[in-house]
Amino acid sequence: MHEPAPTATGRNSAGRARVVPPLVLLGAVAVADLATPDWLHVLPVMAAVPVLAAATNGVWVTAVLAGATLGATVLLEIRQELWERPDSDVTILTLVVVSLASLLACSVRQRRERELRQVRSVAEAAQRALLRPLPRRIHSLALSGTYLAAESEARIGGDFYEALHTPYGTRLLIGDVRGKGLPAVGASAALLGSFRQAAYQEKSLADVARRLEESVNRQIEAVHGELFTERFATALLVEIPSAEPVARLVHCGHPEPLMIRAGRVEAHLPEPPGAPIGLADLVGADPVTQCVPFAEGDRMVLYTDGFIETRDRAGRFYDLVGRARARSTQPLDDLVAGLRADLLRHATGDLEDDAALLVIERSAT
Template identity: 60%
Template sequence: MPFALLAVIALVELATPGWLRLGPVLAAAPVLAAAISGLRVTAAVAASAIGVKALIDMDFERFGSFTSQVVNIALVAVGLASVLACSIRLRRERELTQVRSVAETAQRTLIRPLPARVDPVLLQGTYMAAEAEALVGGDFYEVLHTPHGVRLLIGDVRGKGLPAVDASAALLGAFREAAHHEPCLADVARWLEGSAHRNIQRLYGEEFTERFATALLVEIPDEPVVRLVHCGHPEPLAIHHGVIHGRGAAEPGPPIGLADLVESGPMVETIPFDVGDRLVLYTDGVIEARDRSGRFYPLPERMARWSAHPLDQLVAHVRADLRRHAGGDLNDDAALLAIERLPHPG
């Protein structure tokens, strides 16, 4: 583009009367090169601009005149400034690339890539952060193979930004530890409650009753059942023979961080989960996404279109459809995790 701009200016200069001087416009070429090209290209464009100006002056027999010399000095100054600006831009871009690389590594450590399969289940998930240029936010999920079966956690910290990410990291760390040690899923939820009181109040610097996290804990043993602990989280959707229905808790527990406000503790609910059955977990960012007319995203209705598709296609369709529904931008983080029971390897 900078060289094309030089050629266009030169042709227009040669095709117009001599009194119409476009030589100073040549300075736009090195400025453009500094914005979009590398250091060598910028230097070459700056030198070419001076050369083209000299050729034009010789063609019009005004080389060496006072006006010509002033324009040449200006082109040299603009060329040197463009090379310097290009050098600064490239250095800033390298720094930004390094910072983004570190940030992406840290975020992927928090929300680790899901394995395609953890016996006896098939897994697919997606995460859409509301913050621009972010990979994760206040929503979180984790899947672990433990001595007590496959255990999953999906949750949503109240709030946004770095404090929400830090709170998510604290809860994920607690789950990764408790899931291997606590034989009862309700005790894992109590462990998360203790972690919340120790960490999230420190992060937000206020009474923890103003900050909480909804969560859903899932345990898939070798038997054809699934165990759930609801902590103020949206109910999962179960798919049995292509039919979708919600799995709300008979006695849902309070969100993580609000257990002191109620007398009852977390309760474990057991529901059938046989070979071929599916369970879809999600955060409120999915079902609360609005279109331009203010309508919420109808997850069960839309998901029914693809309930018979392979699990990866089901998640991909829901993700793309959610983006279209929200007009490309989500107002809240959104996470979705789909699970399918597989035949036992034995």
């Protein structure tokens, strides 16, 4: 979901709110100086006003507030017959120097904020291109998914998913690259690119998995200069033909999918277990296609290990099966949103690993 863009009214309100703290400080120092005895003056504290203004406001607002502070200080000194005294000159000089330094710091801050906004804009565009929004529907299939990145400034990390309508039916991929955050994005991009091409070209789902294995091996050899490293990815490939009430699965060392049928939640274990992508050649494993029932009204839950290995403060794992069973009758989007909220509550908002979830529901054509 995209957050709505801030309106002009909202921006103006926020701007006015940022002016309030330095104005309050200006007024408070002025009142305090008038209320204190002649031998005690707090006017030097006025230097904090432009500093506070520069921390949250623009250059022009900071300049206006600095000028207002300087004018108020001069008026107070004249009123209390302090003008042209040595300590008065020191106060005014200090205020001028601090105001100029505040304006310089404000200018630098604004320039860096503009650069950061540009970098974030480019990063978000790249991440949207890599992890494209899921189609809400592909023929008789309704889809809904969510992604939670462990890196706070990222929208994608080492987990990935994709759903494509191909000549062989709807093909889906969900996976998890070893590692998390931005260092794993390159491997995710390579796997997604390979899947998007192979899913349309290969008739067999097992051959799609072999193409992913080749892609990872090429990347490992090109980047690391050796065939076998600790770089690998778990993945689950799913093919749902439109004319058959079944789903075909190829497990590549990934957590088994959950099937929600008539209020029951069952895990479909692979037979036999498959090797993670990038390690198949090492262990001599070949991808095996498994066929499971998937009829009208059934739901399939695909997920990464972030949804089952997240612990709460007491060290307990998140119970995805139990939470999916409790929410099994909810509409599809509510089910996904509820599982996401449950996970964040369980982790108290601090995820240690990326987490992705994709739910497919089969309905009447």
